[in-house]
Amino acid sequence: MLEPLKFLLHVPLLKMGLPARNGLARVAAWSFMFKSFSMRDWAQFLEIYGMPMRLGKYGPGSSSDDRAVLLAAVRNLGRDAAAIVPMGMEIELVEAKGFSDKPFEGNVRFIDEQIAKLVIGKPGDGTASSKAGEETLDKVRIDIKRADARDAALTMMQQLIRPLVDLNFGPQKAYPKVHLPLPERKDLQVWSNAVGQMVDRGLEVEQSQIYDVLGLKEPAAGAKLMKVPSADAAGGKPKPPPQVPVEKAGAVSPWRLDPRICPSCGPARLAADDPAADLDEVDELVAEALEGWQPDMTPIVAAIRAAADEADSYEAFQAAIDRLGAGLPVQRLARRLAKLGMIGRGLGDAGVE
Incomplete structure (x- = not known):
């Protein structure tokens, strides 16, 4: 008998009744017993029918000594595959036909599959299964883990937390609760692709969170780091000049x-x-168009930024843009684009490429 408040005794809530009936012991015991009987019968079958029968023949005038020599030769033939007999005697190897060990093998395989179902939830025959079946079994395992975590947390609350609180602060109306969270399994490839796309779009992600998900530690100062090898180090072709x-x-x-x-x-x-x-003229026209565009766009951008600063929501910003409408100062930009467009049209009509 264990002393109270000195030990923690965890009994999982698996099944009502005797402890011997809980878990896999009762079911696996019958399977183990039947498998042992089948293995014994299979071994006897192989001993009798698995090897050809060694049959020695002696003549009617053979003496007892000759028959003893023939018997010893037949027995030694099973171990050494070599024997000598007097002339006139024969040794015949008779193969067993019409017998099969399939019932024994099938029974042993069936029992192994049933035990595998008890332990891992699927036949452990090594054959490939569908992805949907694997996901279903994985969900079942996760449910079992969560149930075990709840049972362990309940044992800790009843046998550890509550006695400590009672001994130090007296009986309470409410006691602290214990929760054992399980880490969620993630597809790292899908997760990394999604995070990479969001980072490319401007999302800011803390590096420590990436290390936590990948299960890695942040590199210490002065540690040797793994980096993507350059083209020269990898023996590839150098990059083209800029x-x-x-x-x-x-x-x-x-x-x-x-x-x-x-x-x-x-x-x-x-x-x-x-x-x-x-x-040529087209090159000069393009250079001219791209030289002085900032002064033309500055008042337009300033008006839109002012509307964005004054708005307190997306709807308010959209309404401010609608109110601006034709009031945006685009006259200078429009005149510049019209001028350049007319010049370009003239160069095109003149055949300048």
């Missing part, structure tokens, strides 16, 4: 690239990107 604007075209059209960036574009592209060639 696209550097041509010196002559840099002041007017910075997107005219060095022809070395595209060595396989053909003579036409090389001629077009030749830094020694003069820039």
Whole structure:
């Protein structure tokens, strides 16, 4: 008998009645017994019918000594596969036909599958099953874990928390509760893809949370870190040089690239990107359009930002944008775009490419 308030005794609430009937002991005991009987019968069957019968034949005039020699030769043939007999005697190996060990093997396999169902919830024959079946079994295991956690928490509350509170503070109307949470299993590949997409869209995520989910520790100062190897370290081809604007075209059209960036574009592209060639009217028009756009867009952006600062909700911001409507200061930008569009149309009609 255990002394009170000195030990914790956890008895899981599995089944009513005797403790021997709880859990898997009672069911597995019968399976183990039947399997043992089948294995014994199977071994006897293999001993009798698994090996060919060694039959020795002697003549009618053989003496007792000759028959003893033949018997010893037949027995030794089963162990050493070699024997000698006097001339006139024969040894015949008679194979058993018409017998099968399938009933014994089938019974043993059936009992193993039933025990596997008791322990892991599925036949443990090593065969592949469907993904839906695996997910269902996984959910059952999680339910069993949660039930065991609740039972363990109940034992701790009754045999540990409550006696400690009573001994230190006296009986109480309410006592602290114990909860044993189970970590949720996540598909790390799906989770990492989702988090990566949200981070690319601007979501800020704390690195410590990533380490916690992956089960990793944050690297200590001075520790050797694993990094993505560079192209040179990995033995691959070096990265192509960056696209550097041509010196002559840099002041007017910075997107005219060095022809070395595209060595396989053909003579036409090389001629077009030749830094020694003069820039045509279209290049100058593009450069002009992209030089002074900030002053034209500044009042428009300022008006939209002011509306966003004054709004306290998305609906209020949308209503402010609707009120702005045609009141946005777009006249300067519109005149500039109209002018450039007219010039471009004229260059196109004149055949300038």
